[in-house]
Every structure is written in structure tokens, then in C-alpha cells.
Amino acid sequence: MKTVIIGATPNPSRYAYLAAERLENKGHEIVPVGNKPGEVFGHKILNIKDKPELADIHTVTMYVGADHFKGYEDYVLDLKPKRIIFNPGAENDLLELMAQKQGIETVHGCTLVMLGSGQY
Template structure:
């Protein structure tokens, strides 16, 4: 299995949150994880950043932000130049899909947790 460095955007230390479950499951599957959220916390050893850190070699960005909250991250995500962006349930954003496609970034409207469990990640 290939390690796909993943940015979890909208990360939370709340164990009931899907972003929290995604961090744990990504690590469990051997992927390196970086995260951005509202609070500086730590999830399974992953430090959650609160600023738009210029991470490198990001393969996948998985979104846990509603479309209105995504706007401030459009340029940031495009500048990271990931191979793909996963829009988890509740984050669907057709306007952003178009921007990403124009920048040759693959768009997946899916659930990261399901993708991992079914070997589609």
C-alpha cells in the first residue's frame, strides 16, 4: 500500500466527529496525516494547526468544512496542488469542483471512511 499524505481540513479532537475518525483511520491504514482545524489540539499524535500551513507533497485533501467555510481555503488548497480533494457528505460544493478541475485536481464526492474500509482510498 502506498502512503498518501493527507490533509484533513476541518479536524476536531471531538471523537464523535467524522474528521476525528478519519485521522485515526488514515493513520491505521499507514497514511501520513496533517490537519487543520479551529483549535490547536492533538489527535493520535497529529498536531492540528489553526493556520494555512504551506504543507508539501500533499496527495489528498479531505474536507470536513461546509461550502461556506471552504471559500477561504480555495486558493490555499489549489496552491498545495494535491492530486485530489475528497468532498465528504455535507461538504459538496459544485463551484469549488470547477475551480479544482481547472487546476487539474481530481474531485471525489465520497466518504473518506468508506473509501478506506473498501480499499478505494
């Protein structure tokens, strides 16, 4: 089962990059998805505009706020994740409501803290 990082970036000063690093270090398979080209830890960042088809997704961890995510809600739901984590600053009431209606667990939390405390 994979973790999709929405808002993935090759910029090491960003939280999405740190999450990718820590997920990899803990043995989680990651799929970075963003709007800028690049690579993170040997994984090409897939362009969200292409709405790449992905399978076996357990978690989507969000690093993009609602204002910059309009029109992609259905894409995330079509991934059929078991859980969506809304990291601080990436809250999205519409996506959260849509996910909950489909029985997807939604979490307001920090992926980095969850990994560090064993809650991931």
C-alpha cells in the same frame, strides 16, 4: 505523500476524527488542519487561518461545508493535491470547479467508506 484533513478535530464523535484514526491505522501520513486547537493521534492541528505551507500532498479530504470555507479555496489549491475528497456535507461547488480546472481529481465520497472498501 500526505493526506490533509480539512476540518480536523480532537472530538472523537466527529467523522473527521474517525477519518484521522483510520488513515493512521492504514499507514497514511496525515496533516490535520482546522480552526480549533488540539491534537489528533500525536499530530498538532494546524490552524487554517495561518494557511500553513505543506508539501507532498496527495489528498485533501474535506470535512467543512462551503458556507464555512469561503476564502480558503486558493489555499487548498496551492497545496497542489492530486485529489480532493468532498465528504457528505462538505460539498463545495466553487472549490470543485476550481480544482477541476487545474486538473485535480475531485471525488464526492466518504473517506471512511473508501478506506473500508479499499478505494482509498
